[in-house]
Amino acid sequence: MRIVCPFCGERELGEFTYLGDAKPARPAAGASEDDVFDYVYLRDNIAGAMSEHWYHAGGCRAWLKVTRNTLTHEISSVEPAAGVGAAKVGA
Amino acid sequence: MKYSIFSLARAAFSGHKTWQRTWRDASPKDHYDVVIIGGGGHGLATAWFLAGEYGIRNVAVLEKGWIGSGNAGRNTTIIRSNYGLPGNTGFYELSMKLWERMEQDLNYNTMVSQRGVINLYHSDAQRDAYARRGNTMRINGIDAALLDLSAVKKMMPFLNFDNARFPVQGGLLQRRGGTARHDAVVWGYAHAASALGVDIIQNCEVSGFVRDANGKVTGVETSRGKISAGKVGMAVAGSSSRVAAMAGLRLPIESHVLQAFVSEAIKPLIPNVMTFGAGHFYVSQSDKGGLVFGGDIDGYNSYAQRGNMSVMEDVCEGGMALMPMIGRVRLLRQWGGIMDMSMDGSPIIDKTPVDGLYLNAGWCYGGFKATPGSGLVFAHLLARDELHKEAARFRLDRFRRGAVIDEKGVGAQPNLH
Incomplete structure (x- = not known):
């Protein structure tokens, strides 16, 4: 697997570390116990195209949002994750 | 059909043509x-x-x-x-x-072989943690022995004992462990x-x-x-x-891929199942002579039953740190399985x-x-x-x-x- 980093170009997998599914959003401070349990423990564990967060630790150290098929490892899109990096490139 | 020394002898005399399907x-x-x-x-x-x-x-x-x-x-x-x-x-x-x-x-015959499982430790802190685990096992009636360096050297003289970064100091041995x-x-x-x-x-x-x-x-x-x-x-x-x-x-589960590896067959070398405590590498030798080993999961969600090179490299580096001579051995097969990783x-x-x-x-x-x-x-x-x-x-x-x-x-x- 190689990931085309929008800042560094095509790089080998070993440069990246994985966070997981990009869908779960941290519940607000006053959220219910159920919401927190759901966020911390439960997973969709998608078989197919999944949007996920990767960190380019061995390169630009940017967080990326990668859409990858978990059945084939095929990557269909890579973009900067929301935040300062994304703002810099106008994403 | 019932298997025994007699059924084996009978089948041997008839050219092994009388074996039936073992399940329906x-x-x-x-x-x-x-x-x-x-x-x-x-x-x-x-x-x-x-x-x-x-x-x-x-x-x-x-x-x-x-x-x-x-x-x-x-x-x-x-x-x-x-x-x-x-x-x-x-x-x-x-x-x-x-x-x-x-x-x-x-x-x-499921070939259960109680050849022993040894987890090597490489620091004082790790020795203490292993001693604690060994004590927990013994309190619960499970066999465990904490080996010092000289006992490990006697058991596995082929290890690299000159590793300055991760010196082998000893190991926690469960003699009843093994392979099947x-x-x-x-x-x-x-x-x-x-x-x-x-x-x-x-x-x-x-x-x-x-x-x-x-x-x-x-x-x-x-x-x-x-x-x-x-x-x-x-x-x-x-x-x-x-x-x-x-x-x-x-x-509360993610599916991840874990790779495992088999080398070409070599003469009997590894007497047990052993793990490298400073990385994640575990190895045993099959009866056919191949070294069977593995390490960590690749670390990303996958249902693909195959992994990637960076983890393969990481696992082999763990093996090399422990026994540098396996660098001359060729890898025969490699595969990936899908693990239910619970939280x-x-x-x-x-x-x-x-x-x-x-x-x-x-x-x-x-x-x-x-x-x-x-x-x-x-x-x-x-x-x-x-x-x-x-x-x-x-x-x-x-x-x-x-x-x-x-x-x-x-x-x-x-x-x-």
């Missing part, structure tokens, strides 16, 4: 008391214990491919019970005791379960659950038709989330919130050694509707209650960014 490839009936989804080691062991121990013989095991084609055939065949946390210690020892009598129980032949375990359980009347149905993929008006599961829809069932048990580690989703359940690193054996549906999942990368124990406690749950006392902590609701069993301190991924 069944077609599905309309109804079973218990249907087990998943024809791996755990599913087949569950069926055998249901029939033999709990007297429920109208049982079917449904397998979407051929039996043992999933993780049962994709592991490094290690058996051990060197766990330190309440919940794990008793359960894995139950399993270890079942390994020790498996061949007699099943009348099948993974495929034979599958065939052995199929052989014994089939003889008790269990239907083993291959190429039968479950595509949905049949529910009654109250939501109770009363059967399964499969690629070979509808099958009604009193109870349905899932033993489909790797695909647990996908099967549970058909019943509307979300699980605390421990399994789940429990009823689900859906009536009539039972769950056996979340084995992370420790499923093989648990095969007989898992079969017994899951059969107990299916037969009696109560948790076996040695598996009482493997509850599905433990995450919500905060009663996690975090033996290694990581779940699907460690979040050490």
Whole structure:
């Protein structure tokens, strides 16, 4: 697997570390116990195209949002994750 | 058919042409008391214990491919019970005791080899942690011995003892641990379960659950038709989330890929199963002579049954740090299996919130050694509707209650960014 980093170009997998599914959003401070349990423990564990967060630790150290098929490892899109990096490139 | 020295002799004199199929490839009936989804080691062991121990013989095991084609055939065949946390210690020892009598129980040669499992330690802190784990094991009646450097040197003189960064200082040894032949375990359980009347149905993929008006599961829809069932048990580690989703359940599980490797055959070298404590590398030598080894999961969600080069490199670096001479050995085969990575690193054996549906999942990368124990406690749950006392902590609701069993301190991924 190689990931085309929008800042560094095509790089080998070993440069990246994985966070997981990009869908779960941290519940607000006053959220219910159920919401927190759901966020911390439960997973969709998608078989197919999944949007996920990767960190380019061995390169630009940017967080990326990668859409990858978990059945084939095929990557269909890579973009900067929301935040300062994304703002810099106008994403 | 019963196997013995006499059956072997008889078959030898007739040119080995009289062997019969060791288990019966069944077609599905309309109804079973218990249907087990998943024809791996755990599913087949569950069926055998249901029939033999709990007297429920109208049982079917449904397998979407051929039996043992999933993780049962994709592991490094290690058996051990060197766990330190309440919940794990008793359960894995139950399993270890079942390994020790498996061949007699099943009348099948599963090649259980108690050659010992040694975890090497490389620092004072790690020695203390291993001593603690060893003491926990001994308090619970499990054998453990803390070896110092000279004992390790005598046992494995071929290790690199000049590693300045990660010096080998000693190891924690469980002499009763070892290996077993993974495929034979599958065939052995199929052989014994089939003889008790269990239907083993291959190429039968479950595509949905049949529910009654109250939501109770009363059967399964499969690629070979509808099958009604009193109870349905899932033993489909790797695909647990996908099967549970058909019943509307979300699980605390991520599917990850774990790679394993076999080298070309070399002369007898490694006398036991050993692990490198400064990285993650475990190795044993098969009877054919190949070094069988593995390391960490790749670290990203996957259902692809294949991994990537960076982890392969990492695993081999661990091996090289421990025994540099294996750098001359060529890799023969490599494969990937899909692990049910639960959020605390421990399994789940429990009823689900859906009536009539039972769950056996979340084995992370420790499923093989648990095969007989898992079969017994899951059969107990299916037969009696109560948790076996040695598996009482493997509850599905433990995450919500905060009663996690975090033996290694990581779940699907460690979040050490």
